Amino acid sequence: MSAPLPARSAILLVARREFVMQVRSRTFVIGLLITLLFFGGIFLLGAYISGQASSHTLGVTPQAAGLRPIVEQTAHLQGVDLTVREVDDAPGRQQVRDDDLDALLTGAPGAYELVGHDSVDSGLQAIVQTAVEQQAVTTALAGAGVDPARVADSSALTVSALEPADSDKGQRLALAFVGTLLLFFSLSGYGSLVATGVVEEKQSRVVELLLATITPWQLMAGKVVGLGAVGLLQLVILSAVAGVGAGAAGLLALPGAAFGMFLMVLLWYLLGFFLYASLYAAVGSTVSRQEELQSVVAPMIFLLLIPFILTMNLLPSDPRNGITTVLSFIPFFSQTVMPARYALGVASLWEVLVAAALAAAAIVVVVRVAGRVYRNSVLRTGARVGLREAFTSTPS
Numbered sequence: 001m002s003a004p005l006p007a008r009s010a011i012l013l014v015a016r017r018e019f020v021m022q023v024r025s026r027t028f029v030i031g032l033l034i035t036l037l038f039f040g041g042i043f044l045l046g047a048y049i050s051g052q053a054s055s056h057t058l059g060v061t062p063q064a065a066g067l068r069p070i071v072e073q074t075a076h077l078q079g080v081d082l083t084v085r086e087v088d089d090a091p092g093r094q095q096v097r098d099d100d101l102d103a104l105l106t107g108a109p110g111a112y113e114l115v116g117h118d119s120v121d122s123g124l125q126a127i128v129q130t131a132v133e134q135q136a137v138t139t140a141l142a143g144a145g146v147d148p149a150r151v152a153d154s155s156a157l158t159v160s161a162l163e164p165a166d167s168d169k170g171q172r173l174a175l176a177f178v179g180t181l182l183l184f185f186s187l188s189g190y191g192s193l194v195a196t197g198v199v200e201e202k203q204s205r206v207v208e209l210l211l212a213t214i215t216p217w218q219l220m221a222g223k224v225v226g227l228g229a230v231g232l233l234q235l236v237i238l239s240a241v242a243g244v245g246a247g248a249a250g251l252l253a254l255p256g257a258a259f260g261m262f263l264m265v266l267l268w269y270l271l272g273f274f275l276y277a278s279l280y281a282a283v284g285s286t287v288s289r290q291e292e293l294q295s296v297v298a299p300m301i302f303l304l305l306i307p308f309i310l311t312m313n314l315l316p317s318d319p320r321n322g323i324t325t326v327l328s329f330i331p332f333f334s335q336t337v338m339p340a341r342y343a344l345g346v347a348s349l350w351e352v353l354v355a356a357a358l359a360a361a362a363i364v365v366v367v368r369v370a371g372r373v374y375r376n377s378v379l380r381t382g383a384r385v386g387l388r389e390a391f392t393s394t395p396s
Contacts, residue, residue: 010214014222015229018197022230032234035185036241039178055081056124059092059104064112067105070131078127103128109135175261176315176343178242182235183336184308186269190231191276191304192297194223195284198378199293202285207378216375224277228270235269264339264352271359272335275366276300282370285377286385296384307336319346329355331362 022028056075060068068084075082087095092104096117103124104115114120114128138148198220201207210219239262283296307327314321319341328337328347334355341347377385 007215007218010218011222011225014210014214014219015226018223018226019229022193022227023233028230028234031189032237035234035238039181039238039242055083056102056121057083057085057100058124058128059085059087059095059101061089061092061104061106062086063089063108064105066109067112067128067131067135070135071105071128074127074131074134080123080127082124082127109139175258176340177312179261179265179343180308180311180336180340182238182265183269183272183339184304186231186235187272187276187335188301188304190227190273191280191300194227194277195280195293195297196290197223197227198281198284198374199287199290202288202378202381203290211379216378217371219378220278220281220371220374224274224281228273228277231273232266232269235265239265261339261343264342267356268335268339268359271356271363274363275331275335275359276304278363278367278370282373282377285374288381288384292384303332304336307333311337311340315340315344319344329358331359334359 058071060071065086068086072082072084085101087101087104089104089106092101092106093115095101096104096115099117102116103120105112105128106115107113112128112132114125141148141151198207201210207219214222243258243262279300280297283300284293287293287296310324310327314324315337324337324341327333328341328351338347338352338355342352
Protein backbone atom coordinates (compact mmCIF):
# COMPACT_ATOMS: atom_id res chain seq x y z
CA MET A 1 0.00 0.00 0.00
CA SER A 2 1.50 3.33 -1.07
CA ALA A 3 1.98 6.14 1.43
CA PRO A 4 -0.48 9.06 1.18
CA LEU A 5 0.73 12.12 -0.68
CA PRO A 6 2.04 14.99 1.44
CA ALA A 7 -0.44 17.85 1.63
CA ARG A 8 1.71 20.23 -0.40
CA SER A 9 2.29 17.68 -3.17
CA ALA A 10 -1.41 16.82 -3.32
CA ILE A 11 -2.45 20.47 -3.58
CA LEU A 12 0.14 21.21 -6.28
CA LEU A 13 -0.89 18.11 -8.21
CA VAL A 14 -4.54 19.17 -8.28
CA ALA A 15 -3.57 22.78 -9.04
CA ARG A 16 -1.39 21.70 -11.97
CA ARG A 17 -4.19 19.51 -13.34
CA GLU A 18 -6.68 22.41 -13.19
CA PHE A 19 -4.20 24.90 -14.67
CA VAL A 20 -3.15 22.70 -17.59
CA MET A 21 -6.72 21.66 -18.41
CA GLN A 22 -7.95 25.25 -18.51
CA VAL A 23 -5.01 26.81 -20.35
CA ARG A 24 -5.03 24.10 -23.04
CA SER A 25 -8.77 24.36 -23.57
CA ARG A 26 -10.28 26.25 -26.48
CA THR A 27 -12.53 27.98 -23.97
CA PHE A 28 -9.55 29.80 -22.42
CA VAL A 29 -8.25 31.06 -25.76
CA ILE A 30 -11.70 32.04 -27.05
CA GLY A 31 -12.57 33.67 -23.73
CA LEU A 32 -9.32 35.65 -23.80
CA LEU A 33 -9.99 36.88 -27.33
CA ILE A 34 -13.58 37.80 -26.50
CA THR A 35 -12.42 39.69 -23.41
CA LEU A 36 -9.85 41.61 -25.45
CA LEU A 37 -12.50 42.50 -28.03
CA PHE A 38 -14.90 43.48 -25.25
CA PHE A 39 -12.42 45.84 -23.59
CA GLY A 40 -11.38 47.21 -26.95
CA GLY A 41 -15.01 47.87 -27.78
CA ILE A 42 -15.59 49.59 -24.44
CA PHE A 43 -12.54 51.77 -25.00
CA LEU A 44 -13.62 52.81 -28.50
CA LEU A 45 -17.21 53.39 -27.39
CA GLY A 46 -16.06 55.45 -24.42
CA ALA A 47 -13.76 57.53 -26.62
CA TYR A 48 -16.59 58.10 -29.11
CA ILE A 49 -19.12 59.06 -26.44
CA SER A 50 -16.60 61.31 -24.71
CA GLY A 51 -15.82 63.05 -27.95
CA GLN A 52 -19.50 63.49 -28.75
CA ALA A 53 -20.36 64.77 -25.28
CA SER A 54 -17.48 67.25 -25.00
CA SER A 55 -17.97 69.04 -28.33
CA HIS A 56 -21.01 70.68 -29.92
CA THR A 57 -21.79 72.54 -33.11
CA LEU A 58 -24.35 75.34 -32.87
CA GLY A 59 -25.88 77.28 -35.75
CA VAL A 60 -26.84 80.92 -35.12
CA THR A 61 -29.08 82.92 -37.44
CA PRO A 62 -28.23 86.57 -38.27
CA GLN A 63 -31.21 87.63 -36.16
CA ALA A 64 -29.68 85.98 -33.07
CA ALA A 65 -26.05 86.79 -33.89
CA GLY A 66 -25.87 89.34 -31.06
CA LEU A 67 -25.92 86.46 -28.59
CA ARG A 68 -23.02 84.63 -30.22
CA PRO A 69 -20.15 86.25 -28.22
CA ILE A 70 -21.91 85.52 -24.92
CA VAL A 71 -22.60 81.90 -25.92
CA GLU A 72 -18.96 81.36 -26.90
CA GLN A 73 -17.71 82.95 -23.68
CA THR A 74 -20.09 80.82 -21.57
CA ALA A 75 -18.97 77.62 -23.31
CA HIS A 76 -15.33 78.56 -22.76
CA LEU A 77 -15.89 79.18 -19.04
CA GLN A 78 -17.60 75.79 -18.72
CA GLY A 79 -14.77 74.01 -20.54
CA VAL A 80 -16.99 72.91 -23.43
CA ASP A 81 -15.71 72.73 -27.01
CA LEU A 82 -18.36 74.67 -28.92
CA THR A 83 -18.22 75.56 -32.61
CA VAL A 84 -20.62 78.31 -33.65
CA ARG A 85 -21.63 78.83 -37.29
CA GLU A 86 -23.73 81.68 -38.65
CA VAL A 87 -26.44 80.33 -40.97
CA ASP A 88 -29.80 81.43 -42.30
CA ASP A 89 -32.91 80.00 -40.66
CA ALA A 90 -34.12 77.59 -43.36
CA PRO A 91 -30.69 76.14 -44.29
CA GLY A 92 -29.87 75.93 -40.58
CA ARG A 93 -32.97 73.87 -39.84
CA GLN A 94 -32.07 71.52 -42.68
CA GLN A 95 -28.54 71.12 -41.29
CA VAL A 96 -30.01 70.24 -37.91
CA ARG A 97 -32.25 67.67 -39.62
CA ASP A 98 -29.17 66.24 -41.41
CA ASP A 99 -27.23 66.17 -38.10
CA ASP A 100 -24.64 68.64 -39.43
CA LEU A 101 -25.59 70.93 -36.55
CA ASP A 102 -26.44 69.86 -33.00
CA ALA A 103 -28.89 72.75 -32.68
CA LEU A 104 -29.92 76.05 -34.25
CA LEU A 105 -30.36 79.29 -32.28
CA THR A 106 -32.82 81.66 -33.91
CA GLY A 107 -35.15 84.50 -32.93
CA ALA A 108 -34.59 87.86 -31.30
CA PRO A 109 -34.08 88.94 -27.65
CA GLY A 110 -37.16 87.93 -25.66
CA ALA A 111 -38.14 85.36 -28.30
CA TYR A 112 -35.14 83.13 -28.80
CA GLU A 113 -35.70 79.57 -30.02
CA LEU A 114 -33.25 76.68 -29.76
CA VAL A 115 -34.07 74.07 -32.41
CA GLY A 116 -32.86 70.47 -32.20
CA HIS A 117 -33.43 67.40 -34.36
CA ASP A 118 -35.41 65.31 -31.86
CA SER A 119 -33.97 66.87 -28.70
CA VAL A 120 -31.27 69.29 -27.61
CA ASP A 121 -28.32 68.14 -25.53
CA SER A 122 -28.85 69.27 -21.93
CA GLY A 123 -25.30 70.67 -21.69
CA LEU A 124 -25.72 72.75 -24.85
CA GLN A 125 -29.15 73.88 -23.70
CA ALA A 126 -27.69 75.01 -20.36
CA ILE A 127 -24.98 77.04 -22.13
CA VAL A 128 -27.49 78.86 -24.34
CA GLN A 129 -29.89 79.39 -21.43
CA THR A 130 -27.12 80.94 -19.34
CA ALA A 131 -26.13 83.21 -22.23
CA VAL A 132 -29.72 84.34 -22.77
CA GLU A 133 -30.16 85.13 -19.08
CA GLN A 134 -26.88 87.03 -18.98
CA GLN A 135 -27.89 89.11 -22.00
CA ALA A 136 -31.27 89.87 -20.42
CA VAL A 137 -29.65 91.00 -17.16
CA THR A 138 -27.12 93.15 -19.01
CA THR A 139 -29.87 94.79 -21.06
CA ALA A 140 -31.99 95.44 -17.95
CA LEU A 141 -29.06 97.01 -16.08
CA ALA A 142 -28.19 99.24 -19.02
CA GLY A 143 -31.82 100.30 -19.28
CA ALA A 144 -31.80 101.26 -15.60
CA GLY A 145 -28.67 103.35 -16.03
CA VAL A 146 -26.41 100.87 -14.23
CA ASP A 147 -23.06 99.98 -15.75
CA PRO A 148 -23.03 96.16 -16.23
CA ALA A 149 -19.21 96.15 -16.03
CA ARG A 150 -19.28 97.63 -12.52
CA VAL A 151 -21.83 95.02 -11.43
CA ALA A 152 -19.64 92.27 -12.87
CA ASP A 153 -16.61 93.61 -11.01
CA SER A 154 -18.47 93.80 -7.70
CA SER A 155 -19.74 90.22 -8.07
CA ALA A 156 -16.42 88.69 -9.11
CA LEU A 157 -15.57 85.37 -7.48
CA THR A 158 -12.05 84.05 -7.07
CA VAL A 159 -11.78 80.26 -6.93
CA SER A 160 -8.79 78.62 -5.27
CA ALA A 161 -7.89 75.14 -4.04
CA LEU A 162 -5.91 73.99 -1.03
CA GLU A 163 -4.07 71.54 -3.25
CA PRO A 164 -2.93 72.11 -6.83
CA ALA A 165 -5.11 70.68 -9.54
CA ASP A 166 -4.10 67.22 -10.73
CA SER A 167 -3.37 67.57 -14.43
CA ASP A 168 -3.21 63.78 -14.70
CA LYS A 169 -6.66 63.17 -13.24
CA GLY A 170 -8.02 61.85 -16.53
CA GLN A 171 -5.20 59.30 -16.78
CA ARG A 172 -5.70 58.22 -13.17
CA LEU A 173 -9.43 57.88 -13.73
CA ALA A 174 -8.80 55.71 -16.80
CA LEU A 175 -6.42 53.48 -14.81
CA ALA A 176 -8.98 53.13 -12.03
CA PHE A 177 -11.71 52.31 -14.55
CA VAL A 178 -9.64 49.65 -16.35
CA GLY A 179 -8.37 48.13 -13.12
CA THR A 180 -11.87 47.92 -11.65
CA LEU A 181 -13.23 46.22 -14.76
CA LEU A 182 -10.37 43.71 -14.88
CA LEU A 183 -10.81 42.80 -11.23
CA PHE A 184 -14.58 42.48 -11.48
CA PHE A 185 -14.59 40.22 -14.54
CA SER A 186 -11.65 38.11 -13.34
CA LEU A 187 -13.05 37.54 -9.85
CA SER A 188 -16.61 36.85 -10.97
CA GLY A 189 -15.60 34.72 -13.96
CA TYR A 190 -13.02 32.48 -12.35
CA GLY A 191 -14.86 32.36 -9.05
CA SER A 192 -17.89 30.95 -10.86
CA LEU A 193 -15.59 28.54 -12.70
CA VAL A 194 -14.50 27.08 -9.36
CA ALA A 195 -18.12 26.37 -8.40
CA THR A 196 -18.87 24.93 -11.84
CA GLY A 197 -15.86 22.61 -11.65
CA VAL A 198 -16.89 21.35 -8.21
CA VAL A 199 -20.39 20.50 -9.42
CA GLU A 200 -19.08 18.81 -12.59
CA GLU A 201 -16.77 16.55 -10.57
CA LYS A 202 -19.54 15.81 -8.13
CA GLN A 203 -22.09 15.06 -10.84
CA SER A 204 -19.71 12.77 -12.76
CA ARG A 205 -18.56 11.03 -9.55
CA VAL A 206 -14.93 11.92 -10.37
CA VAL A 207 -14.67 13.48 -6.93
CA GLU A 208 -15.10 10.05 -5.33
CA LEU A 209 -12.01 8.77 -7.15
CA LEU A 210 -9.99 11.84 -6.24
CA LEU A 211 -10.93 11.69 -2.57
CA ALA A 212 -9.75 8.08 -2.41
CA THR A 213 -6.17 9.38 -2.49
CA ILE A 214 -6.34 12.97 -1.16
CA THR A 215 -8.39 14.79 1.44
CA PRO A 216 -11.32 17.12 0.63
CA TRP A 217 -9.37 20.11 1.92
CA GLN A 218 -6.45 19.34 -0.40
CA LEU A 219 -8.79 18.95 -3.37
CA MET A 220 -10.52 22.26 -2.67
CA ALA A 221 -7.22 24.09 -2.11
CA GLY A 222 -5.70 22.64 -5.29
CA LYS A 223 -8.71 23.62 -7.36
CA VAL A 224 -8.69 27.17 -5.99
CA VAL A 225 -4.94 27.58 -6.52
CA GLY A 226 -5.02 26.11 -10.04
CA LEU A 227 -7.93 28.16 -11.32
CA GLY A 228 -6.59 31.21 -9.53
CA ALA A 229 -3.34 30.81 -11.48
CA VAL A 230 -5.31 30.62 -14.73
CA GLY A 231 -7.14 33.84 -13.85
CA LEU A 232 -3.85 35.48 -12.90
CA LEU A 233 -2.33 34.49 -16.25
CA GLN A 234 -5.28 35.98 -18.11
CA LEU A 235 -5.06 39.13 -16.00
CA VAL A 236 -1.37 39.57 -16.80
CA ILE A 237 -1.99 39.04 -20.53
CA LEU A 238 -4.88 41.53 -20.60
CA SER A 239 -2.92 44.11 -18.60
CA ALA A 240 0.12 43.73 -20.87
CA VAL A 241 -1.95 44.09 -24.03
CA ALA A 242 -3.77 47.12 -22.59
CA GLY A 243 -0.48 48.74 -21.53
CA VAL A 244 1.25 48.14 -24.86
CA GLY A 245 -1.83 49.31 -26.79
CA ALA A 246 -2.22 52.48 -24.72
CA GLY A 247 1.49 53.23 -25.01
CA ALA A 248 1.49 52.72 -28.78
CA ALA A 249 -1.53 55.00 -29.12
CA GLY A 250 0.16 57.69 -27.03
CA LEU A 251 -2.54 57.47 -24.36
CA LEU A 252 -0.29 56.34 -21.51
CA ALA A 253 1.29 59.47 -20.07
CA LEU A 254 1.85 57.95 -16.60
CA PRO A 255 3.83 54.72 -17.03
CA GLY A 256 4.85 54.76 -13.36
CA ALA A 257 1.25 55.07 -12.19
CA ALA A 258 0.17 52.40 -14.68
CA PHE A 259 2.80 49.96 -13.36
CA GLY A 260 1.77 50.74 -9.78
CA MET A 261 -1.86 50.08 -10.66
CA PHE A 262 -0.84 46.82 -12.35
CA LEU A 263 0.84 45.62 -9.15
CA MET A 264 -2.18 46.77 -7.17
CA VAL A 265 -4.54 44.79 -9.44
CA LEU A 266 -2.41 41.66 -9.03
CA LEU A 267 -2.35 42.01 -5.25
CA TRP A 268 -6.07 42.55 -4.91
CA TYR A 269 -6.88 39.87 -7.46
CA LEU A 270 -5.05 37.31 -5.32
CA LEU A 271 -6.67 38.51 -2.10
CA GLY A 272 -10.13 38.75 -3.66
CA PHE A 273 -9.89 35.46 -5.51
CA PHE A 274 -8.90 33.36 -2.50
CA LEU A 275 -11.65 35.04 -0.52
CA TYR A 276 -14.39 34.47 -3.09
CA ALA A 277 -13.19 31.22 -4.68
CA SER A 278 -13.23 29.44 -1.31
CA LEU A 279 -16.86 30.42 -0.88
CA TYR A 280 -17.68 29.46 -4.48
CA ALA A 281 -16.16 26.01 -3.89
CA ALA A 282 -18.09 25.61 -0.65
CA VAL A 283 -21.50 26.56 -2.02
CA GLY A 284 -20.86 24.58 -5.21
CA SER A 285 -20.32 21.46 -3.12
CA THR A 286 -23.82 21.76 -1.62
CA VAL A 287 -25.58 21.04 -4.94
CA SER A 288 -25.34 18.08 -7.30
CA ARG A 289 -26.56 19.58 -10.58
CA GLN A 290 -25.57 22.57 -12.69
CA GLU A 291 -29.22 23.64 -12.81
CA GLU A 292 -29.15 24.27 -9.06
CA LEU A 293 -25.86 26.15 -9.04
CA GLN A 294 -27.07 29.59 -10.13
CA SER A 295 -29.39 29.99 -7.16
CA VAL A 296 -26.63 29.35 -4.62
CA VAL A 297 -23.95 31.56 -6.23
CA ALA A 298 -26.28 34.53 -6.84
CA PRO A 299 -25.60 36.15 -3.42
CA MET A 300 -21.86 36.21 -4.13
CA ILE A 301 -22.42 37.79 -7.52
CA PHE A 302 -24.24 40.60 -5.72
CA LEU A 303 -21.35 40.88 -3.25
CA LEU A 304 -19.06 41.54 -6.22
CA LEU A 305 -21.55 43.73 -8.07
CA ILE A 306 -22.32 46.17 -5.24
CA PRO A 307 -18.76 47.52 -4.76
CA PHE A 308 -18.28 47.53 -8.54
CA ILE A 309 -21.33 49.75 -9.06
CA LEU A 310 -20.42 52.04 -6.18
CA THR A 311 -16.87 52.40 -7.44
CA MET A 312 -17.89 53.18 -11.01
CA ASN A 313 -20.57 55.68 -9.96
CA LEU A 314 -19.21 57.46 -6.88
CA LEU A 315 -15.43 57.62 -7.22
CA PRO A 316 -15.13 59.45 -10.59
CA SER A 317 -17.05 62.49 -9.32
CA ASP A 318 -16.15 62.24 -5.62
CA PRO A 319 -12.90 60.30 -5.02
CA ARG A 320 -12.97 61.10 -1.29
CA ASN A 321 -16.53 59.88 -0.81
CA GLY A 322 -17.05 58.64 2.75
CA ILE A 323 -18.97 55.51 1.78
CA THR A 324 -16.29 54.23 -0.60
CA THR A 325 -13.57 55.14 1.89
CA VAL A 326 -15.14 52.91 4.54
CA LEU A 327 -15.90 50.10 2.07
CA SER A 328 -12.29 50.09 0.87
CA PHE A 329 -11.28 48.60 4.25
CA ILE A 330 -14.03 45.97 4.46
CA PRO A 331 -13.22 42.48 3.09
CA PHE A 332 -15.45 41.43 0.13
CA PHE A 333 -15.56 45.11 -0.89
CA SER A 334 -11.94 46.25 -0.55
CA GLN A 335 -10.68 44.19 -3.50
CA THR A 336 -12.68 46.43 -5.85
CA VAL A 337 -12.75 49.81 -4.10
CA MET A 338 -9.23 50.16 -2.68
CA PRO A 339 -7.32 49.74 -6.01
CA ALA A 340 -9.54 52.40 -7.61
CA ARG A 341 -8.95 54.81 -4.70
CA TYR A 342 -5.22 54.18 -4.97
CA ALA A 343 -5.25 54.83 -8.73
CA LEU A 344 -7.06 58.13 -8.15
CA GLY A 345 -4.42 59.19 -5.63
CA VAL A 346 -6.74 59.42 -2.61
CA ALA A 347 -5.54 56.28 -0.80
CA SER A 348 -2.04 56.16 0.66
CA LEU A 349 0.13 53.07 0.79
CA TRP A 350 -0.50 52.52 4.50
CA GLU A 351 -4.25 52.41 3.83
CA VAL A 352 -3.67 49.78 1.15
CA LEU A 353 -1.55 47.71 3.54
CA VAL A 354 -4.15 47.92 6.33
CA ALA A 355 -6.96 46.89 3.96
CA ALA A 356 -4.81 44.05 2.60
CA ALA A 357 -4.07 42.81 6.13
CA LEU A 358 -7.80 42.83 6.95
CA ALA A 359 -8.54 40.93 3.73
CA ALA A 360 -5.82 38.37 4.53
CA ALA A 361 -7.30 37.84 8.01
CA ALA A 362 -10.73 37.37 6.45
CA ILE A 363 -9.28 34.77 4.07
CA VAL A 364 -8.03 32.69 7.01
CA VAL A 365 -11.52 32.64 8.55
CA VAL A 366 -13.38 32.10 5.28
CA VAL A 367 -11.10 29.27 4.13
CA ARG A 368 -11.65 27.40 7.41
CA VAL A 369 -15.42 27.78 7.19
CA ALA A 370 -15.53 27.00 3.46
CA GLY A 371 -13.27 23.98 3.94
CA ARG A 372 -15.61 22.54 6.54
CA VAL A 373 -18.67 23.04 4.34
CA TYR A 374 -16.87 21.54 1.32
CA ARG A 375 -15.65 18.51 3.31
CA ASN A 376 -19.11 17.76 4.67
CA SER A 377 -20.97 18.25 1.37
CA VAL A 378 -18.82 17.22 -1.57
CA LEU A 379 -19.63 13.49 -1.32
CA ARG A 380 -23.33 13.99 -0.70
CA THR A 381 -25.46 13.65 -3.82
CA GLY A 382 -29.15 14.11 -4.44
CA ALA A 383 -30.96 16.90 -2.64
CA ARG A 384 -29.25 20.22 -2.01
CA VAL A 385 -27.39 20.41 1.31
CA GLY A 386 -28.28 23.40 3.47
CA LEU A 387 -25.35 25.55 4.58
CA ARG A 388 -26.19 25.10 8.25
CA GLU A 389 -26.37 21.34 7.83
CA ALA A 390 -23.17 21.30 5.80
CA PHE A 391 -21.33 23.22 8.49
CA THR A 392 -22.52 21.21 11.50
CA SER A 393 -22.74 17.67 10.06
CA THR A 394 -19.93 15.19 9.52
CA PRO A 395 -18.87 13.87 6.08
CA SER A 396 -20.57 10.70 4.88
